[in-house]
Amino acid sequence: xxxxxxxxxxxxxxxxxxxxxxxxxxxxxxxxxxALNKARKKDPAAAPQQVKVRVPLAVKSGPPQxxxxxxxxxxxxxxxLDALAHHCRxxxxxxxxxxxxxRGEIEFPISLRAEAWLMGLLHGAAKDPVPRMVxxxxxxxxxxxxxxxxxxxxxxIFFESKKALTRRYETGEKLSxxxxxxxxxxxxxxxxxxxxxxxxxFELYEAxxxxxxxxxxxxxxxxFEKRDAGALVSRAGVRALNNxxxxxxxxxxxxxxxxxxxxxxxxxxxxxxx
Numbered sequence: 001x002x003x004x005x006x007x008x009x010x011x012x013x014x015x016x017x018x019x020x021x022x023x024x025x026x027x028x029x030x031x032x033x034x035a036l037n038k039a040r041k042k043d044p045a046a047a048p049q050q051v052k053v054r055v056p057l058a059v060k061s062g063p064p065q066x067x068x069x070x071x072x073x074x075x076x077x078x079x080x081l082d083a084l085a086h087h088c089r090x091x092x093x094x095x096x097x098x099x100x101x102x103r104g105e106i107e108f109p110i111s112l113r114a115e116a117w118l119m120g121l122l123h124g125a126a127k128d129p130v131p132r133m134v135x136x137x138x139x140x141x142x143x144x145x146x147x148x149x150x151x152x153x154x155x156x157i158f159f160e161s162k163k164a165l166t167r168r169y170e171t172g173e174k175l176s177x178x179x180x181x182x183x184x185x186x187x188x189x190x191x192x193x194x195x196x197x198x199x200x201x202f203e204l205y206e207a208x209x210x211x212x213x214x215x216x217x218x219x220x221x222x223x224f225e226k227r228d229a230g231a232l233v234s235r236a237g238v239r240a241l242n243n244x245x246x247x248x249x250x251x252x253x254x255x256x257x258x259x260x261x262x263x264x265x266x267x268x269x270x271x272x273x274x
Contacts, residue, residue: 001157002105003185007259008269009093009102013084019271025081026100028055032074048072092224093266095259104259106185106252112161114249115177119165121202122180126169134201135169138179145178147186152178184256187272195264199238204257209235222258224265236265 004027006019014022035053039046048071055074056066085099094101124131137143151158165177184198199205206221211232215223221237238261240254263270 002107003256003272003274004105005103005256005259005270005272007093007095007102007263007266008271009091009263009266010268011091011093011102012087013081013100016084017081022081022100023103023273025078026103028053028074029078031055032071036071048075093262093268095255095262102259102262104252104255106249106256108158109156110159110181111247111249112159112165113247114253115159115161115165115181117250118180118184118253119167119175119177121204122167122175126171126173130201130203131169131175135173135175137201138175138183143179143182145176145180145182148178148181185272186274190260190263190270190272192264192267192269195260195270199257199260199264202257204239205261206237206239209237211235222261224262226265236261 004023006023008019017025032048032051032053035051036046036048039051051071052068053071053074054066054068081100088094088099088101091102095104122131122134126132126135145164149164152162152164155162167175169175190198196205209218209221209223211234215225215235218235218237220239220241222241223235223237225232226234238258240257240261242251242254246254260270262268
């Protein structure tokens with residue numbers, strides 16, 4: 001299970017294959033490759049036609065149903081998308097340098113380290129501008145984290161920790177990681193403007209970077225450049241690059257912040273599904 005996201009940047013790929021189908025094909029290909037690799041550990045000669053895969057089947061109404069198929073059939077369906085991969089080569093919406101890199105996942109369960117890292121981004125006292133803004137926003141928008149609390153009740157499925165990290169401020173107010181998780185991930189669509197707001201809340205956005213020098217000179221930043229008639233007119237950055245000590249969940253959440261950043265810079269929305 002995973003949180004899946006995609007930058008809604010209009011491109012030749014999404015014009016040819018609707019995003020929902022694109023996400024389904026990518027998901028099924030990953031499951032097919034996983035099943036094929038597992039089968040070949042037992043039998044190196046295992047053929048895709050022999051490897052069974054169970055995948056969700058989209059239906060017009062009601063919850064998705066599971067269907068049995070083969071790795072060969074799934075990989076054959078993916079050929080439609082694979083033929084469009086060359087359009088991704090220089091696409092600015094790629095979070096990762098690969099075909100269809102505008103899409104990413106945060107796999108469950110989320111580690112306690114990743115939750116602590118997220119909470120650590122919201123530092124300061126309640127009276128300070130950023131925490132005060134977070135607390136006010138949570139209160140005015142009814143973000144209490146109830147759905148996340150229910151997810152946490154299934155040990156080891158969605159979160160490593162049964163207990164939600166909570167910060168208590170001197171004002172008596174509390175901020176829970178369940179609220180932070182709901183704010184970031186339990187939404188279907190993040191607009192370009194809201195992406196900028198969220199990056200600001202977590203103090204990850206760097207605007208108006210100097211235009212001189214190389215992109216590589218901005219340590220710790222992923223930089224996005226805007227040009228007009230070939231001339232560089234602006235640079236912005238996001239503090240969400242991987243560090244050597246990051247675990248899998250932290251790396252994937254950082255990539256999510258990068259996707260949010262790219263969506264904002266390109267004036268696109270970010271679609272999120274669970």
